[in-house]
Amino acid sequence: MDSTVEAPQDVIPARLLQGQKALVTGANSGIGKATAIALGGAGADVVVNYVTGREVAEKVVEEIASFGVRAAAYEADVSQEDQVVAMMDRMVQEFGTIDVLVANAGMQRDARFTEMTLAQWQKVLDVNLTGQFLCAQEATKEFRRRGVVPEVSRSAGKIICMSSVHQLIPWAGHVNYASSKGGVQMMMQTLAQELAPEKIRVNAVAPGAIKTPINREAWETPEAQKDLLKLIPYGRIGDPDDIANAVVALASDLMDYVVGTTLYVDGGMTLFPGFATGG
Numbered sequence: 001m002d003s004t005v006e007a008p009q010d011v012i013p014a015r016l017l018q019g020q021k022a023l024v025t026g027a028n029s030g031i032g033k034a035t036a037i038a039l040g041g042a043g044a045d046v047v048v049n050y051v052t053g054r055e056v057a058e059k060v061v062e063e064i065a066s067f068g069v070r071a072a073a074y075e076a077d078v079s080q081e082d083q084v085v086a087m088m089d090r091m092v093q094e095f096g097t098i099d100v101l102v103a104n105a106g107m108q109r110d111a112r113f114t115e116m117t118l119a120q121w122q123k124v125l126d127v128n129l130t131g132q133f134l135c136a137q138e139a140t141k142e143f144r145r146r147g148v149v150p151e152v153s154r155s156a157g158k159i160i161c162m163s164s165v166h167q168l169i170p171w172a173g174h175v176n177y178a179s180s181k182g183g184v185q186m187m188m189q190t191l192a193q194e195l196a197p198e199k200i201r202v203n204a205v206a207p208g209a210i211k212t213p214i215n216r217e218a219w220e221t222p223e224a225q226k227d228l229l230k231l232i233p234y235g236r237i238g239d240p241d242d243i244a245n246a247v248v249a250l251a252s253d254l255m256d257y258v259v260g261t262t263l264y265v266d267g268g269m270t271l272f273p274g275f276a277t278g279g
């Protein structure tokens, strides 16, 4: 073996996001929580946004702070413009700026089509799509004001939209959720096209089935797990860390030329597994 080849840890800096300031929405549970912690582990200062569950958010803050970076929990409903504006103002005041937005907050309110109330439709669109729109808009204003700081990052800012395999896979009984994620895909691509000339990188991560409270029913019992695994060629249900690691990489300068892309992190769920033996 060539002894001059460096080990990967010498090539890829351990604290990939050193000196960057990140905001993760919906960061007190599931994917958002794991992502906020991973960003802190990568050296970023992190704002942990939550809408309910202050104690859990404070625990996440403590865990992040144990890495020797700054962290704080901010309450805000991402679907409310005044609250998003206030959250971003506070972050700029207390952290100085924002370099990475992870627009993660999302929810499901499932119902068959004709049973779905307008309130269920509207709530999911408000949080999952309008919430990302509002947070991206406020983050962009700050990215633009500050511009590129080469010591911190090659780009003026990164927006990572949390999408889902359901931006691609239709999902009966979840028309509000699937429509919101389809909307996230086109919003992400349009923002990426519009903002790339300003050195703002917009991308999305599309998780498959990840073990979190949002889909507990799908993995809680052995029977449910068996059914779910039929949809996952890679043969395991995802962990929140699978998504968190993808977000850290996408936010870092290692991915500086990645613009307007959706990174599917799904164990192959979008590979039409039914066709492995059928068709």
Ligand code: BGC
Residues within 6 Å of the ligand: 108, 163, 164, 165, 166, 207, 208, 209, 210, 214, 215, 218
């Ligand atoms: C949903 C989960 C679901 C997964 C795969 C996610 O976007 O929130 O409930 O298990 O997609 O279908």
